[in-house]
Amino acid sequence: xxGLRIGxxxxxxxxVHCGHVRNALETMEALGLDRVELVCAxxxxxxxxxxxxxxxxxxxxxxxxxxxxxGGLAASDIEVKRDGPSYTVETLKAYHRLTPSAEFYFLxxxxxxxxxxxxxEGLRMPELAHLAALRRQKDDPGRLPGYVAKHWPxxxxxxxxxxxxxxxxxxxxxxxxxxEVSGTDxxxxxxxxxxxxxxxxxxxxxxxxxxxxxxxxxxxxxxxV
Ligand code: ATP
Numbered sequence: 402x403x404g405l406r407i408g409x410x411x412x413x414x415x416x417v418h419c420g421h422v423r424n425a426l427e428t429m430e431a432l433g434l435d436r437v438e439l440v441c442a443x444x445x446x447x448x449x450x451x452x453x454x455x456x457x458x459x460x461x462x463x464x465x466x467x468x469x470x471x472g473g474l475a476a477s478d479i480e481v482k483r484d485g486p487s488y489t490v491e492t493l494k495a496y497h498r499l500t501p502s503a504e505f506y507f508l509x510x511x512x513x514x515x516x517x518x519x520x521x522e523g524l525r526m527p528e529l530a531h532l533a534a535l536r537r538q539k540d541d542p543g544r545l546p547g548y549v550a551k552h553w554p555x556x557x558x559x560x561x562x563x564x565x566x567x568x569x570x571x572x573x574x575x576x577x578x579x580x581e582v583s584g585t586d587x588x589x590x591x592x593x594x595x596x597x598x599x600x601x602x603x604x605x606x607x608x609x610x611x612x613x614x615x616x617x618x619x620x621x622x623x624x625x626v
Contacts, residue, residue, distance in 0.1 A: 453623020
């Protein structure tokens with residue numbers, strides 16, 4: 402039997418929202434993946450220095466609430482099992498050790514893909530996994546061919562929005578509907594006492610209320626307020 406095809410959507414999930422859930426589901430369906438795991442960053446190297454990041458425990462509890470009962474989606478705490486910053490390349494290696502027969506797809510919003518060159522060994526990701534990006538409204542897909550040519554000159558365009566790497570993995574820009582929701586916007590609304598109904602799954606809204614004191618403490622320190 403061929404190995405499982407597993408999508409990994411990494412993020413700070415501060416908090417998780419419906420945009421993340423739809424990204425995971427659209428990509429799973431578009432690429433015919435067996436499942437998608439939302440990989441909650443334990444110590445994001447970039448966001449660590451940024452005030453306003455809720456604890457891993459709180460963020461992960463919300464991710465668990467977001468995927469409960471959603472077929473094909475799972476929450477992953479793989480990054481909390483390692484000390485130090487959560488480098489994505491290390492996470493991919495850990496997944497390969499856990500499930501050597503699986504084929505992995507790392508999923509992004511397009512603007513996040515454009516940051517990969519600044520991640521530690523980020524440009525090595527296509528040695529370990531396929532990459533797939535969903536375009537959000539603010540994203541400029543016209544930058545992608547230049548980004549690939551500059552950072553991955555070895556990649557060959559094989560169709561519109563698709564590049565093949567010598568490793569056999571590919572990069573694909575997906576044309577799927579996107580919900581324009583962001584963590585920054587949700588934190589701002591929620592701290593202002595406004596509704597986040599339909600922006601986060603109902604179970605996440607409930608879990609946010611249960612954790613209101615801790616989330617407020619973290620988010621009031623953030624740059625978005
Ligand atoms: P913030 O506003 O705090 O930066 P965010 O939701 O954009 O929040 P992350 O939680 O780190 O940031 O996002 C995880 C991944 O999900 C990233 O690849 C990001 O591009 C993608 N993503 C975030 N929001 C959406 C959305 N609305 N639709 C599709 N993908 C998204």
